[in-house]
Amino acid sequence: MNPIQEYLFRIDEPARSVLLFLRKKILESDELITETLSFGLPFLKYKKKMLCYFYYSKQHHKHYLSFYHGDRLHHPELLSEGRKKFKILLLDMDEDLPMELIFDILKEVKTHIK
Numbered sequence: 001m002n003p004i005q006e007y008l009f010r011i012d013e014p015a016r017s018v019l020l021f022l023r024k025k026i027l028e029s030d031e032l033i034t035e036t037l038s039f040g041l042p043f044l045k046y047k048k049k050m051l052c053y054f055y056y057s058k059q060h061h062k063h064y065l066s067f068y069h070g071d072r073l074h075h076p077e078l079l080s081e082g083r084k085k086f087k088i089l090l091l092d093m094d095e096d097l098p099m100e101l102i103f104d105i106l107k108e109v110k111t112h113i114k
Contacts, residue, residue: 041053
């Protein structure tokens with residue numbers, strides 16, 4: 001098991017399955033998206049540049065997807081909470097993932113990556 005899988009497999013169900021599904025769908029969506037473990041967190045990169053990462057908010061008690069270039073993103077569902085370059089999308093594990101929104105945001109982030 002690689003370090004990213006180890007990170008995700010430490011997460012309790014049902015969140016683990018949801019995050020593994022989301023990770024798989026994002027990786028399959030574009031051959032230029034790769035993954036790495038940075039700062040102890042699973043990061044997804046596009047053309048070897050930061051795209052997004054997975055983490056857990058102790059404040060909100062929810063997992064989230066954090067998007068790079070958040071300062072350029074204008075989606076009301078995204079929270080900055082004082083972050084300068086990232087905005088987060090809280091993920092509710094009891095509801096269907098907003099896949100269309102996630103892929104719309106990823107598409108927009110990619111436009112800011114040179």
